[in-house]
Each structure stands twice: as C-alpha cells, then as structure tokens.
Amino acid sequence: MDAGPGRSIQCFAQLSDQRPCAVMVLIIGALGFSVVSGMQARVLRTAGGAPTLAIAVNASAYQLAAAFAGWFGGRVIDTLGVRSVYLVAAALTILGVAVSAFAWYRDRTATAATDYAEVPVA
Numbered sequence: 001m002d003a004g005p006g007r008s009i010q011c012f013a014q015l016s017d018q019r020p021c022a023v024m025v026l027i028i029g030a031l032g033f034s035v036v037s038g039m040q041a042r043v044l045r046t047a048g049g050a051p052t053l054a055i056a057v058n059a060s061a062y063q064l065a066a067a068f069a070g071w072f073g074g075r076v077i078d079t080l081g082v083r084s085v086y087l088v089a090a091a092l093t094i095l096g097v098a099v100s101a102f103a104w105y106r107d108r109t110a111t112a113a114t115d116y117a118e119v120p121v122a
Helices: 005-014 019-046 051-080 084-117
Strands: none
Touching: 019 051, 051 084
C-alpha cells in the first residue's frame, strides 16, 4: 500500500481493523503540528519589532504552499501521469531537505561568527 496522508485516510474504509489507520492518522497529525508550531516559535524569536506581522506572513506562506502543491500536483498528473507523482514528490522532498540543510548551516555559521566576535581579546 502506498504511503501518504490521503492513503491513510482511505484505509479507514478499506480495512476491517481500523486501529492501525487511526494510529497512522494520529502520527501524521502530530508530525504536522510539530513542524508548524516549531516554525512559528522560530519566527517569533527572530521577528524583532513586528511579531504579529511575522506570524501572519508565516501562516500565509503555509496556505500559499498548500495551494501551490495542489496546483503543481495537478500539473504533474496532467503532463507525466499519476504514477509520476511519487517520483516528483520524492525529488521535491530532497530539494526541501537540501534547502533546510543550507539554511541550518548558514544560521549556525552566522551564530558561531557572532559568538566568536563577542569574545574579548586579552
């Protein structure tokens, strides 16, 4: 069976024992909640003088990403077929991990440079 949130919801109707599906939906929901709340906390920490605006822009970006994902998925199905959705999703996931790793590295080196600059020279 293919993995994914849509499949986990479909398996409620397909399986007689619904406990594994309920656990899967709970895990997917918990993972989604943890990502959003962690991102909101990071935005609040780095927002500066306009935390409300920063949270609003962050929430809007999530909504825009969800709308884009639906549109892009439809374009992939129209041009490459249904079976290609998983390959494109895997490629986009790898791209997202690479962008996240770059952002983490850049943030870590900027923090290290700031910490190093504050050390007084004797």
